[in-house]
Amino acid sequence: MEREPIIEISKLQKIYGYGRNELKVLKGIDLTINKGDILSIVGPSGAGKSTLLNIIGCLDGFQSGKLVINGKDVSRLTVEDLSDFRNRYIGFIFQLHNLLPEFTALENVMLPLLIRRISRKKAKKQAVEIIERFGLADRAEHMPMELSGGECQRIAVARSIIGNPDLILADEPTGSLDSENSRNLTNILFELGRDRNTTIVIVTHDLAIAGMTERTITLVDGEITSDDGNGQDGQQILETDTDNKENLA
Numbered sequence: 001m002e003r004e005p006i007i008e009i010s011k012l013q014k015i016y017g018y019g020r021n022e023l024k025v026l027k028g029i030d031l032t033i034n035k036g037d038i039l040s041i042v043g044p045s046g047a048g049k050s051t052l053l054n055i056i057g058c059l060d061g062f063q064s065g066k067l068v069i070n071g072k073d074v075s076r077l078t079v080e081d082l083s084d085f086r087n088r089y090i091g092f093i094f095q096l097h098n099l100l101p102e103f104t105a106l107e108n109v110m111l112p113l114l115i116r117r118i119s120r121k122k123a124k125k126q127a128v129e130i131i132e133r134f135g136l137a138d139r140a141e142h143m144p145m146e147l148s149g150g151e152c153q154r155i156a157v158a159r160s161i162i163g164n165p166d167l168i169l170a171d172e173p174t175g176s177l178d179s180e181n182s183r184n185l186t187n188i189l190f191e192l193g194r195d196r197n198t199t200i201v202i203v204t205h206d207l208a209i210a211g212m213t214e215r216t217i218t219l220v221d222g223e224i225t226s227d228d229g230n231g232q233d234g235q236q237i238l239e240t241d242t243d244n245k246e247n248l249a
Contacts, residue, residue, distance in 0.1 A: 005035070006199050007067075008032050011028045011029075011064065012026055013028055014048070014063060014222075024222055025048045029223070033201065037199050037215060038213045038215070041217045048219055056169060089166045090168075091112075093153075093156055093189075096176065097149075099144040101144050104140065106131060109162055127158075131155070136155065139151055153181075164198075167198070174206060175204075175205070175206075182206065183208065
């Protein structure tokens, strides 16, 4: 059965600056991502990968083109509506876990549900269940500063998925982890995504992570140069750039 599109992007352009200082970061992107897809975006630093991810996540605007998520043209939503839309439909994972230091691991995972005004009792029950699945039950009451980097990132992934979002966006989520923790975290994320039919879009420089996804988009100089369905595309480009960090994107 053919999957239903969840993200539809048409002729999308993102420009920074004006006049002589104008910089086109995205140059007319056309992309469709289906419900349940697990997709990686790869390419050299400065290609526009993180910019594209931020636009898909409704964290950044764009100058021209169209972005439809779950059938909604997001350019027509107000700032308040966008905030509600993100909380309901989108989960985010960043390279730095972005946990709130004043809250415990458990409270950090509960936050998306509390923002939706779900009762604290129900939010706690769901958070405990998902933390247990990540093997961190004994760390639930610890503050982020008391956790290792790998534990913090697992908590961040748990937080991203607890509200059953239709879409999870991950920007270099394993960039600060060693190879073993990186692979373990990715396996858990993808397993949860498949269990829930959640669409996952991950920006990565890591060849091993890109190889685990079902589809790979290669972005070079603000344009999609290839769209590969077996998770192996873009390796030659990545091999020359794996150790670099994002520049403009």
